[in-house]
Amino acid sequence: MTVLVPCYNEGAQVEVAHAELVEALKELGEIQILFVDDGSADDSLARIRRLAETDPRVAYVSFTRNFGLDAVMAAGVRYAAHPWTVQCDADLQVPPSEILTLLGKAAEGYDVVFGRRLGRRDPLIRRAGSAIMHWAARRVFGIDMPRGASTFRLMRTGVARTIMDLRLPWFIPAVPLVGARYAVTPVSHRARTAGRSKLRPVKLAGHALELFFGFSLRPLTALYAGGALAAALAVLLAPVADSPVAGAAHLLLTGASLAALALVARYVHRLLHETSPLRRYYVRESNLALAPEDTLTGGLPCPPSPGRF
Known part of the structure; x- marks a missing residue:
């Protein structure tokens, strides 16, 4: 042994x-x-x-x-x-x-x-x-x-x-x-x-992210569902595009889009790491x-x- x-x-x-x-x-x-x-x-x-x-x-x-x-x-x-x-x-x-x-x-x-x-x-x-x-x-x-x-x-x-x-x-x-x-x-x-x-603690948090994004596709599934909901919300708010409600929804969707981009980037980072010659x-x-x-x-x-x- x-x-x-x-x-x-x-x-x-x-x-x-x-x-x-x-x-x-x-x-x-x-x-x-x-x-x-x-x-x-x-x-x-x-x-x-x-x-x-x-x-x-x-x-x-x-x-x-x-x-x-x-x-x-x-x-x-x-x-x-x-x-x-x-x-x-x-x-x-x-x-x-x-x-x-x-x-x-x-x-x-x-x-x-x-x-x-x-x-x-x-x-x-x-x-x-x-x-x-x-x-x-x-x-x-x-x-x-x-x-x-x-x-x-x-x-x-x-x-x-x-x-x-x-x-x-x-x-x-x-x-x-x-x-x-x-x-x-x-x-x-x-x-x-x-x-x-x-x-x-910071290193432990990094290990947790590696675990979540290295072994689960649920975040991407949630992203697909969120994208569909965002598209439906955009259609519903189109007639009242100049209202305060529409402005707030636009800010919300912008924040959600940035979060979605970060999520996808995390998976891309994982893929690059796994295929790196290093x-x-x-x-x-x-x-x-x-x-x-x-x-x-x-x-x-x-x-x-x-x-x-």
């Missing part, structure tokens, strides 16, 4: 995560602990390097800059060495011992097992925002979201690679979309003991054999800096 550990400015938590993972999984067979450094600006990479020098189970991939969690996930499953991959965040809010809970559930024949955090110990605003987002995804946008699913998850590596190759903005709703067999099982959750969450990430350093296309040099050795003239 490969343990995927996303890292972004984790500092000393790198060693804490490694020690607890090793202790929790000591009864398992061969494991790989794969740290994916998402362009950290602190000493996270140096700490990971030192662990890799002393523990052959430790592998790492370090990005050229911060590309985000989707990129970390894509690189993690691409370079995972084993048939099963579990994602375990370096903050260890879900204890590594709960990996055994996921393994037990996966033994029932599932492709993906998500952990559902019991007694979630995150700030109220974070919990409320997550609950509202998941409710809106299911009820308003009609997205099939596994209830309670989190980023603490165990996956068949091949299934995860297939999903990530689709370049969809979210992994969780992609699992039922492709027909993978999944389950959600309760796991314990504890308060963060070091650092702070890297997901700020890769999800580029790797600056790793102790693994890298695919040439994942490097800035195309797999060629990096030449030394030129001397001064």
